[in-house]
Amino acid sequence: MKPISLADLSQFKKDKHKFATITAYDSSFAQLFAEQGIQVILVGDSLGMTIQGESSTLPVTVEQIAYHTRCVRKGAPDTFIISDMPFMSYATPEQACHNAAILMQAGANMVKIEGGSWLCDTIKMLGERSVPVCGHLGLTPQAVNVLGGYKVQGRDEVTANQLVKDAIALENAGMQLLVLECVPTSLANHVTEELLLPVIGIGAGNGTDGQILVMQDALGITARPPKFAKNFLAQAGNIHDAVRMYIQEVEEGIYPGESHSFS
Numbered sequence: 001m002k003p004i005s006l007a008d009l010s011q012f013k014k015d016k017h018k019f020a021t022i023t024a025y026d027s028s029f030a031q032l033f034a035e036q037g038i039q040v041i042l043v044g045d046s047l048g049m050t051i052q053g054e055s056s057t058l059p060v061t062v063e064q065i066a067y068h069t070r071c072v073r074k075g076a077p078d079t080f081i082i083s084d085m086p087f088m089s090y091a092t093p094e095q096a097c098h099n100a101a102i103l104m105q106a107g108a109n110m111v112k113i114e115g116g117s118w119l120c121d122t123i124k125m126l127g128e129r130s131v132p133v134c135g136h137l138g139l140t141p142q143a144v145n146v147l148g149g150y151k152v153q154g155r156d157e158v159t160a161n162q163l164v165k166d167a168i169a170l171e172n173a174g175m176q177l178l179v180l181e182c183v184p185t186s187l188a189n190h191v192t193e194e195l196l197l198p199v200i201g202i203g204a205g206n207g208t209d210g211q212i213l214v215m216q217d218a219l220g221i222t223a224r225p226p227k228f229a230k231n232f233l234a235q236a237g238n239i240h241d242a243v244r245m246y247i248q249e250v251e252e253g254i255y256p257g258e259s260h261s262f263s
């Protein structure tokens with residue numbers, strides 16, 4: 001299979017071809033996901049919870065993401081890999097450049113950072129230095145101590161308008177992909193229409209250009225799964241078929257359904 005690029009993802013958006021992405025943290029799952037047709041993998045700082053057993057993503061370090069990025073890259077040599085920049089690793093544009101280099105050298109094709117328009121200078125600086133940036137708006141788990149928990153974001157008009165403004169500012173600064181987490185479907189649809197870049201949703205309804213799931217949520221491993229999660233393994237019976245079912249249900253607009261979304 002030909003390695004996928006950001007240009008292909010933009011084409012998917014134009015063609016209204018919905019695409020499924022998933023997290024992975026090691027080579028064996030990365031290989032399995034790639035073999036079943038996953039073309040974009042996120043090495044998420046969710047590994048703080050799923051791998052390390054922490055109660056938030058805050059303890060995760062750049063070195064740990066680099067280690068898991070190397071593992072995933074070995075298993076999925078042709079897959080588009082996005083690596084999360086951990087908490088405080090992009091506090092300034094200079095720190096972002098230093099730490100993004102470590103993740104790109106570990107095998108990432110793109111880095112992901114959480115936050116609004118305060119990141120414009122960072123995105124510009126990274127872009128000028130050939131590091132593509134994925135944004136992350138809505139529920140941004142690194143901000144859990146400010147948000148006061150893992151809650152749906154953008155439910156009132158003021159915060160919804162702010163999110164739209166932030167998304168546009170980040171796109172204008174050079175952001176090339178956006179993850180929207182836990183926002184009402186109508187807001188996610190509006191952002192997806194406003195932006196030229198592909199929007200990947202999680203708990204954001206099924207109007208976004210793509211979907212992402214934490215692999216443990218998709219395989220029924222998470223003890224108390226979030227509302228938007230679906231256990232594809234329960235239905236499919238084995239991991240290979242579960243991943244193919246996830247991809248197919250995203251492509252056909254079956255997943256996420258109403259019961260996985262917020263209004």
Ligand code: KIV
Binds near residue numbers: 046
């Ligand atoms: O860390 C992660 O897995 C993520 C996804 C939930 C988008 O950021």
Ligand code: NA
Binds near residue numbers: 046141
């Ligand atoms: Na993350």
